[in-house]
Amino acid sequence: MPSRLMIVDDSPVMRAFVKRTIALSGIETSEILEASNGREALEKLRACAAAPAVDLILTDINMPVMDGEQLIGELKADPALQAIPVVVVSTDSTENRVGALLRLGASDYVRKPFPPERLSEVLGGLLPGAVAREEEF
Amino acid sequence: MQKEKLERAQVRRALEEAVLEVLETMCFEFPVAEPEEGEAPQKEGVHAAARFDGSLKGVLRIALTGEAPRRLAAAFLGLADDEVGERETMQMACELANMLCGATMSRLEPHGRLRIAAPEASRVTGACGGACWLCFPLEAGLLAATLCLEEES
Numbered sequence: 001m002p003s004r005l006m007i008v009d010d011s012p013v014m015r016a017f018v019k020r021t022i023a024l025s026g027i028e029t030s031e032i033l034e035a036s037n038g039r040e041a042l043e044k045l046r047a048c049a050a051a052p053a054v055d056l057i058l059t060d061i062n063m064p065v066m067d068g069e070q071l072i073g074e075l076k077a078d079p080a081l082q083a084i085p086v087v088v089v090s091t092d093s094t095e096n097r098v099g100a101l102l103r104l105g106a107s108d109y110v111r112k113p114f115p116p117e118r119l120s121e122v123l124g125g126l127l128p129g130a131v132a133r134e135e136e137f
Numbered sequence: 138m139q140k141e142k143l144e145r146a147q148v149r150r151a152l153e154e155a156v157l158e159v160l161e162t163m164c165f166e167f168p169v170a171e172p173e174e175g176e177a178p179q180k181e182g183v184h185a186a187a188r189f190d191g192s193l194k195g196v197l198r199i200a201l202t203g204e205a206p207r208r209l210a211a212a213f214l215g216l217a218d219d220e221v222g223e224r225e226t227m228q229m230a231c232e233l234a235n236m237l238c239g240a241t242m243s244r245l246e247p248h249g250r251l252r253i254a255a256p257e258a259s260r261v262t263g264a265c266g267g268a269c270w271l272c273f274p275l276e277a278g279l280l281a282a283t284l285c286l287e288e289e290s
Contacts, residue, residue: 010255011235013214013228017163020215062235062253091239094191094251111243112236113162 002030003127004050008041008059008071009089014112018058018089018119025120027127038066042074045081052084056126058110061090061097069101076105085126089114143193143245145269148284149174152271155240156282160273163236164212168273168280175272178202178281185230185258187238192249195286197238199230200270203278206230231256237282 005022007015015034022029033054035041045053057075061068068088075081085107088098093111101109108122153172160166182202189195201209204218210229211218234256242251272281 011228011232013210013225013232016214062255064255091236091253092251093239093243094246095248096250112239113159115162 001128002028003055004031004033004053005029006033006035006041006045006054006057008035008038008057008063008068010036010060010063012036014060014089021116021119022123024116025123027120027123037063038068038071038074040065041071042066042081045075045084051080053081054084056123057084057086058089059086061088061092061101069104072101072104072106087122087126089119143286148245149271151241151244152237152282152284154244155237156271156273156280158240159233159236160209160275160280164209166209166212166275169276170274172271172273174269175281177268177270177283178272178279181260182206182278183226183230183258183260185227185234185256187231187234187256188254189238189242189251191242191251192246193242193251193286195284197234197241197282197284198268199234199237200281201230201233201278202281203275205275205278205280208275208277209233209280227258230258234258241284 007018009015019032033044035044059068059071072086087108088101088106089110091112098109107126110119110122178200182200183206184200186196186198206226207218207221210221210226213229235253238253268283268285270281270283272279
């Protein structure tokens with residue numbers, strides 16, 4: 001079944017890179033929502049009529065307006081959104097930060113820069129029924 | 138004080154490893170020769186800077202010359218060179234500075250704290266007095282990077 005995803009990153013080129021990586025991985029998607037910060041992400045998620053709003057969220061950490069850490073906190077405090085798996089995709093890979101984000105409720109962490117296989121592996125493990133076309137890479 | 142904590146060779150090694158990792162994994166690009174230390178590139182090009190603080194404070198600067206900025210942006214986005222405009226080129230330079238900053242600092246301070254501010258890019262070089270740049274010759278130009286650590290106030 002195609003998945004509905006959301007990418008949260010203030011860098012338009014990074015959102016495009018992640019979208020392209022997902023497409024190349026062969027993971028079927030019905031829609032990929034985009035947001036440039038945590039607040040915009042929450043507004044779009046809360047406006048979704050579907051339940052769950054999306055099947056998985058990929059988020060950066062350092063963003064203006066509302067950062068990724070605040071976003072995860074808001075998601076985990078919202079009964080309608082708390083079950084959505086959140087994957088952090090960020091340059092900040094210091095051990096303290098990664099540990100804190102996983103304790104906060106992030107499902108996994110992908111450090112930038114990353115090979116396409118890494119993102120594919122993480123999404124394949126979190127999206128039910130998703131099978132990545134590894135031979136494409 | 139923090140400058141004394143890190144040996145120059147340690148910084149150079151971290152920066153070199155970070156550049157090679159980012160070029161290979163995100164842009165599928167490899168330098169055509171070994172990197173060399175030198176002064177800031179004088180040629181016209183794209184300059185980007187990522188300020189950071191936390192366990193260490195400072196700025197990571199990059200300079201891209203020749204066709205390298207457009208070529209790297211095209212590779213990153215999976216587009217042909219002529220499909221990449223000025224906006225994408227500058228956004229890519231920002232993202233490159235951001236990734237290089239994170240990849241360098243995670244090598245220098247894996248147990249530390251790090252916060253990277255939104256990078257800025259322009260066609261005007263930023264000041265970084267006396268800094269030593271690490272210059273990577275690419276097929277289409279040059280990628281140079283330097284890490285300037287600042288004293289705690």
